[in-house]
Structure formats: structure tokens, C-alpha cells
Amino acid sequence: MNLSDILTPNAVRVLSNVSSKKRLLHDVGEIANACYDLQGTPLIEALMEREALGPTGVGHGVALPHARLDDIDTVKGVFLRLERPVDFGAVDRQPVDLVFALFAPRDSGVSNLKALALVSRTLRDEAVCEKLRANSDPSTLYAVLTAQNLSKVA
Template sequence: MKIVEFLRPDAVVGEIAGQSGPAVLAELCQPIAAGLKLEPQRLVDILVEREKLGSTGIGDGVAIPHGKVPGLPALVASFGRSRAGVDFRAIDGKPTHLFFTLFAPENSAGAHLKALARISRLFKNAGFRAAILEAKDAAEIYRLIETEDGRY
């Protein structure tokens, strides 16, 4: 499974404007909702409910908010960068800069877990995280993800 199978270039936000967790989630749900013709708030609500179980801020400046959507045909994702960082209640207590939002069909536990593991593995690389933070725009971020994704 490759990340580029469920992350479209137009779902990459080069610089997130939101300065709070809910604002970031709303911003990241916009491109997904537009692509699927869904109400963005429905997606935000799913992520907010998941965050109530515990923060998806995995540390090292990375968060992977995720949830399951009834009727969704396949995995879909968005990615956003906040150079300033956002308090996302990450496990290491540090600001979060890189947000990878993932939605999965309701009955897709295997694919959902494989995608989360792949995203997590990719973003464990400190050099890759630094390159994403330094990228000039969303197109360059997508190319970096595509290149790194192809190495595994």
C-alpha cells in the first residue's frame, strides 16, 4: 500500500492557517469533503470524536487524526503543515507541525491500520520531517511524500 494511493495532490495544504486543534481539523477536512461531495462538518465531527479517546499527536511534531466514515468507498487523506506549530495535545507535549488526516470506510480495519502504520513509519524519519517543514509549497510537499513513499 502506497500513501499516494489515497492522498491526492490537491489535498495537501502548504501552510495551515488554523491555530487550534479544531481549526486545523476543519481546514484539513475541506479538500476531502470537496472531493467526495460530503459536508465538511461531518468529517470534522468524526475526527473530534476520535480525539476525545486520546490525542492522535504522536510526537516529534506529527499528528495523524483519523476516523471511519460510513459509506466511504476507499481510504482518503489530506496533509497539512503548520510551520508555527499548533498545540494538539501531542504525547510529547510539543507543538505539532505536520498533520496527516486519514479517513477509512467503516468496515476496513485492515486497510486502515496498514495505512496508519505506513504514515507513521514515513514520518519517523527526522530528515524527511525537516524537508517537509522546509518545502516551499504544497506541490513540493506532495513530491517529497511521493518520493519517500516510493522508498519503502
């Protein structure tokens, strides 16, 4: 599995006016709706429910919100780079500026875990995060994310 299997170029965005975690999750839902034709309201509710279990801010300015949905047949992703970091309740208490949201079929099992592990590995790489933070062109961000995984198979 490569990031290009779960992320489309139009699902990579740079956002400048995100004011809160709740607003960010709404933006993620709207983007996923536009890119993958997923139902916006159930998707946002699923993200909020998952966050209620514990924040998905994993540290170092990175968050990996994720949800399982009924109306999806493969794992899909949305990547956002925030121009102004937001408090996400991350484990290291640092604000988040890199967000990779994943959506998986409710019964996806292993494919969801593989996708989450792949995204997590990619965004733990300091060099990748540095490149992502240094660029604001969505096509460049997509290239940085997908180039890292061309030779890696999860």
C-alpha cells in the same frame, strides 16, 4: 500500498492561520470535502470524536488524526504543513506542524491499519520531516511524501 494510493496532490496544503486544534480539524474536514467530496460535518464530528478518545499528536511535531466514515469506499488522506505550530495535546507536549489525516471506510479493518502504519513510518523519518518543514510548495511536499514510498509495500 503507497502514499500516492491514499493522497492526491490537491489534498496537500500549507496553512498559515490555524489558531487551534479545533480550527485545524475543521480545516481538514473542509479540505477533505473539497478533494474527495466527503460530507464535511460528519467528517469533522468523526475527527472530534476520535480526538476525544485520546489525542492523535504522536510527538516530534506530528499529528495523525483519523476517522472511519460511512460514505467512503477507500482510505483517503489529507496532509497539512502548518506555518505556525498548534497545541495538539501530543504525547511529548510539543506543538504540531505536520498533520496527516486519514479517512477510512467504517468497516475497512486491515487497509486502515496498513495506511496508518505507512503514514506513521513515513513521518517518523527525520529526514522526511526535515524536507517537509523546509518546503512550502504543496507540489514539492507531495513529491517528498510519495517519493519515500515508491519502493515500500505495506
